[in-house]
Amino acid sequence: xxxxxxxxxxxxxxxxxxxxxxxxxxxxxxxxxxxxxxxxxxxxxxxxxxxxxxxxxxxxxxxxxxxxxxxxxxxxxxxxxxxxxxxxxxxxxxxxxxxxxxxxxxxxxxxxxxxxxxxxxxxxxxxxxxxxxxxxxxxxxxxxxxxxxxxxxxxxxxxxxxxxxxxxxxxxxxxxxxxxxxxxxxxxxxxxxxxxxxxxxxxxxxxxxxxxxxxxxxxxxxxxxxxxxxxxxxxxxxxxxxxxxxxxxxxxxxxxxxxxxxxxxxxxxxxxxxxxxxxxxxxxxxxxxxxxxxxxxxxxxxxxxx
Amino acid sequence: xxxxxxxxxxxxxxxxxxxxxxxxxxxxxxxxxxxxxxxxxxxxxxxxxxxxxxxxxxxxxxxxxxxxxxxxxxxxxxxxxxxxxxxxxxxxxxxxxxxxxxxxxxxxxxxxxxxxxxxxxxxxxxxxxxxxxxxxxxxxxxxxxxxxxxxxxxxxxxxxxxxxxxxxxxxxxxxxxxxxxxxxxxxxxxxxxxxxxxxxxxxxxxxxxxxxxxxxxxxxxxxxxxxxxxxxxxxxxxxxxxxxxxxxxxxxxxxxxxxxxxxxxxxxxxxxxxxxxxxxxxxxxxxxxxxxxxxxxxxxxxxxxxxxxxxxxxxxxxxxxxxxxxxxxxxxxxxxxxxxxxxxxxxxxxxxxxxxxxxxxxxxxxxxxxxxxxxxxxxxxxxxxxxxx
Numbered sequence: 001x002x003x004x005x006x007x008x009x010x011x012x013x014x015x016x017x018x019x020x021x022x023x024x025x026x027x028x029x030x031x032x033x034x035x036x037x038x039x040x041x042x043x044x045x046x047x048x049x050x051x052x053x054x055x056x057x058x059x060x061x062x063x064x065x066x067x068x069x070x071x072x073x074x075x076x077x078x079x080x081x082x083x084x085x086x087x088x089x090x091x092x093x094x095x096x097x098x099x100x101x102x103x104x105x106x107x108x109x110x111x112x113x114x115x116x117x118x119x120x121x122x123x124x125x126x127x128x129x130x131x132x133x134x135x136x137x138x139x140x141x142x143x144x145x146x147x148x149x150x151x152x153x154x155x156x157x158x159x160x161x162x163x164x165x166x167x168x169x170x171x172x173x174x175x176x177x178x179x180x181x182x183x184x185x186x187x188x189x190x191x192x193x194x195x196x197x198x199x200x201x202x203x204x205x206x207x208x209x210x211x212x213x214x215x216x217x218x219x220x221x222x223x224x225x226x227x228x229x230x231x232x233x234x235x236x237x238x239x240x241x242x243x244x245x246x247x248x249x250x251x252x253x254x255x256x257x258x259x260x261x262x263x264x265x266x267x268x269x270x271x272x273x274x275x276x277x278x279x280x281x282x283x284x285x286x287x288x289x290x291x292x293x294x295x296x297x298x299x300x301x302x303x304x305x306x
Numbered sequence: 307x308x309x310x311x312x313x314x315x316x317x318x319x320x321x322x323x324x325x326x327x328x329x330x331x332x333x334x335x336x337x338x339x340x341x342x343x344x345x346x347x348x349x350x351x352x353x354x355x356x357x358x359x360x361x362x363x364x365x366x367x368x369x370x371x372x373x374x375x376x377x378x379x380x381x382x383x384x385x386x387x388x389x390x391x392x393x394x395x396x397x398x399x400x401x402x403x404x405x406x407x408x409x410x411x412x413x414x415x416x417x418x419x420x421x422x423x424x425x426x427x428x429x430x431x432x433x434x435x436x437x438x439x440x441x442x443x444x445x446x447x448x449x450x451x452x453x454x455x456x457x458x459x460x461x462x463x464x465x466x467x468x469x470x471x472x473x474x475x476x477x478x479x480x481x482x483x484x485x486x487x488x489x490x491x492x493x494x495x496x497x498x499x500x501x502x503x504x505x506x507x508x509x510x511x512x513x514x515x516x517x518x519x520x521x522x523x524x525x526x527x528x529x530x531x532x533x534x535x536x537x538x539x540x541x542x543x544x545x546x547x548x549x550x551x552x553x554x555x556x557x558x559x560x561x562x563x564x565x566x567x568x569x570x571x572x573x574x575x576x577x578x579x580x581x582x583x584x585x586x587x588x589x590x591x592x593x594x595x596x597x598x599x600x601x602x603x604x605x606x607x608x609x610x611x612x613x614x615x616x617x618x619x620x621x622x623x624x625x626x627x628x629x630x631x632x633x634x635x636x637x638x639x640x641x642x643x644x645x646x647x648x649x650x651x652x653x654x655x656x657x658x659x660x661x662x663x664x665x666x667x668x669x670x671x672x673x674x675x676x677x678x679x680x681x682x683x684x685x686x687x688x689x690x691x692x693x694x695x
Contacts, residue, residue: 014404014405132417271386274360275348
């Protein structure tokens with residue numbers, strides 16, 4: 001609620017804009033919470049979808065030849081579709097048949113995917129722009145009608161998208177698929193034996209999660225104006241896990257809190273405590289995780305003893 | 307139990323609030339300050355360079371303030387850590403431009419971050435960007451100025467000396483990004499003109515975890531010397547070559563290994579040559595004064611690096627002179643005043659050319675018995691940048 005009021009309290013256009021970025025981080029965190037927090041699928045590679053969304057938009061809107069470049073909104077749709085397709089292809093390999101992967105095995109596969117993605121982005125020459133990445137000129141909004149690229153417009157766009165994502169996921173988790181998903185987290189074998197289509201539900205969830213991350217990433221990197229190899233790598237994939245853990249895994253609201261709080265803390269401190277901010281952020285993180293294993297949101301909503 | 311938890315929450319929240327609250331530096335005592343924003347990599351792989359950049363700039367600002375400020379106005383600095391990260395660079399550059407409304411932005415280190423800063427500060431924000439790092443050149447914009455060395459300044463005078471010392475066969479080894487790649491494109495015709503031969507050209511990731519390919523390539527191609535544009539992990543690369551017992555047979559030349567970097571790897575870097583604007587071994591009282599002032603400020607064991615340090619120092623002083631000449635902080639007016647402006651800095655006279663790149667003296671040193679010894683000094687090198695504004 002406080003965040004809705006932010007534009008009223010503050011007239012710092014830059015701060016408003018910064019929170020718009022955090023809202024996209026929050027959607028990214030929700031996409032991870034969906035598969036890890038609710039489905040028990042621990043991933044070390046989800047930035048492949050987030051950063052990948054940025055790369056797809058970047059390549060489709062800036063590269064020439066063939067049918068390129070395409071208009072931004074088309075590229076955005078393509079980015080979401082590509083992220084969903086990648087998730088679908090991956091889930092056929094990892095969730096189906098006798099060799100279905102779980103737990104650590106699945107995590108290792110996602111880790112490998114992230115490593116490969118970062119190398120590809122680095123080695124992609126004039127297609128991916130190598131180490132320097134891709135500079136984008138696209139603007140969010142409808143040219144001549146409304147600009148949603150920066151400031152209040154961007155805040156409204158991402159805020160609405162976050163709210164929609166939150167309620168959408170809440171709804172999804174109450175559907176039959178969502179219930180099976182939670183069952184899988186608790187005891188996959190039992191749910192399987194009961195006759196539920198476990199691979200199908202996992203696949204469906206993973207595709208939904210990948211598409212969400214791709215959408216958020218595509219919008220995020222257009223807003224940044226640049227996407228570079230680090231954004232699809234293991235580092236970026238680990239960062240989102242921190243947001244989820246900090247806020248509280250498997251709570252939806254928790255990861256949103258984490259994805260806003262930690263980046264804001266980092267951004268503020270790295271301009272004020274120049275020499276020590278990494279240590280301070282580290283200590284705060286460890287303190288929160290040790291003291292509130294269920295995350296900030298988990299702590300706030302813990303069952304009270306009568 | 308509940309009470310304790312409550313205390314913990316209070317403490318954590320207080321920490322966070324305290325951290326987020328104090329957003330401004332202590333500003334000078336009076337007047338309407340001119341604000342310089344600095345985006346520097348104070349954490350991550352480029353920490354050495356980022357530190358040198360921000361410290362040298364802050365040193366210059368301190369001196370400018372002591373000398374009466376700019377046009378009588380005090381100068382304030384806002385430093386932001388961009389963490390060797392492009393996304394952080396965009397965020398911090400936007401903060402400086404939009405929220406702090408600075409008059410000029412200086413930094414960053416990496417070429418990718420420079421691209422991002424250029425787009426954010428110049429194209430989006432319409433403000434001046436002073437890039438103070440050694441880089442590949444090629445950027446050209448009315449509001450963009452480079453104070454670092456560019457390839458032609460370092461490479462052209464250096465190649466004949468390396469060939470005399472080692473032989474004609476060179477291996478080009480670089481990190482896989484635009485600075486090494488474009489620099490090598492500029493180096494190749496120079497090497498050919500001097501009668502040299504490029505026997506190998508190898509690129510590894512900026513943060514490589516394995517140097518087997520480098521070792522293998524040196525073994526196979528037997529270059530007389532390696533011309534390296536591999537910053538950040540150069541010590542690890544040299545270590546791999548040393549472990550393979552190759553370092554005794556191959557010479558080394560670089561254009562990035564300033565004093566702070568070199569001091570960590572003196573054994574491995576023995577005999578290698580480096581060309582940069584500034585070294586502690588550089589001649590002249592101005593260079594000595596700069597070092598003395600730097601160490602008085604930051605400690606006797608601290609050294610400014612070879613490119614970005616002196617670049618940022620020059621940039622602050624030349625900004626002062628340009629603003630005073632223009633009589634305004636308007637970006638376009640300052641840019642116009644800056645062109646043709648000369649300044650006597652730590653490395654002697656430097657001059658901003660009409661290509662918006664700096665004409666300056668480049669020094670060449672060799673590592674001998676654990677310290678840098680001045681070999682040659684290339685005076686007033688033209689940046690040779692084809693930028694016509």
